[in-house]
Amino acid sequence: MRSVRSFRSLGVAALAVFSLSSPASASSGADAPDRTANEHADTAPKDAAPGKATPKDTAVERASFEMAGYQDNDAVTVFTPSIALGIDNASGATLRATYLVDIVSAASVDIVSTASPRWQEVRQAGSVYGEYKPRDFGVGVGASLSREPDYLSYGAYATVRKDFSEKNWSLFFGYGLSHDTAGRCGADGACTPFSVFSRNLLRESFNLGVDLVVDRQSLLTVTGDLVVEDGDQSKPYRYVPMFTPEKAALVKKGESIKDVNDNRSPERPLEQLPLTRRRFAVTARYARRIGNSTLRASQRVYDDTWGLIASSTDARIVFDVGKRFAVWPHLRFNVQRAVNFWKLAYVSRGGTGWDLPEYRTGDRELGPLWTAGGGFGVKWYIGGAADPERFAVQLSGDAMYTSFLDDLYLTSRIAGLGALGVEGAF
């Protein structure tokens, strides 16, 4: 069992950022996209003497906390507490920081099939982002860090945005660069140093998009993404069973661990994925205000050089219930075709030495599947009568059913995700 390491205080940096701000109150440009962030009303006291008025602090500080839990019928449990802090200044400056912890406990069929015990792991991730957009042109920079005992990832990114035609449409471009290092920890919790064993992955991300005011009630965002990944992202814990050609032909979808072990060849090599991957995606997000409700929908289509093609559709309708509540149903559907080296049963031919397929995987998220999910959410505004939205409590829950169309061990998975969050503006 890999050890659960104590939490490190990445959040200290975020809290430090938060503490640098001074108390203030003002309206936010984020809630009024038809105004530039520095177009707030003049808030200087009317009786202030000319030349002696102290500039009023127009910063808005935001904080939120969420506790989420995930459970599926493949014995995977995840708890994820997270915090997010932010400052929006009327000058157009924005600073955000996030920190989260994933506490994962798993005894999934993939773990059981390798005769490994239940394991637990803790991941910590943090990010900071700053943006300056005084008028119709803005730039932003950010950085992120994710750490777990056997995985380290860090990256940085930059964005630029330009508004046109009185903010009826905006163009944005982003570039990100990140580096992942995957290592390995043993069942006793001891981890091999990265200097002794590690696999590295370099990722460059480009995105180009446009925000559009469609009409008086509708907004549309379309984003194109290109991600260039170079490196070995094969999982160093994932062993792939091999079969003779004759036995491979008899393997059935959802074959049990016992039947696989009874029929597989002695060799069981580690997963090996291609060392380069190019991902392409186009995402459209649409929002429309209809009476006292808001339709939010998105559609994403995806293609990559491994042959995986996918479509994800997501929709919810948010109903305003008085001034204090918003409730919504949520639906999501994802379908994907397998990567082009996907096999239900990989063949290793006999003879001297092993004759293994160059690429092999047991990652069912690279196989053919579809997932249908749905749930509900409610947001309760608990601010004062003059500004009820200043503080809010949000509760949401979703259930997901996944059908694995060509996999060993599992043919389906049922999962639930619940989250309780609080947020406030100060």
Add this chain to the structure above:
Amino acid sequence: MKRTLSRFVMLALFTSVTSGCAHVAAYDRAKLAHPMMTTELEGPAAGHVLAVQEGATGGGSLAESGCGCN
């Protein structure tokens, strides 16, 4: 050929939706300013679940780093 076609469809989708929108004056955007038009309703945990469960997820965010699923 199929891949070329799918990328062409993506490009066509991207370009076609960037035209044909009406000009809306700033004073006429009250409905667009409603918080639910832009507020993020999913927390970081939901994004992580999708990143792990959908092979196509990823690349939508420049800030991503690691999925915690090694």
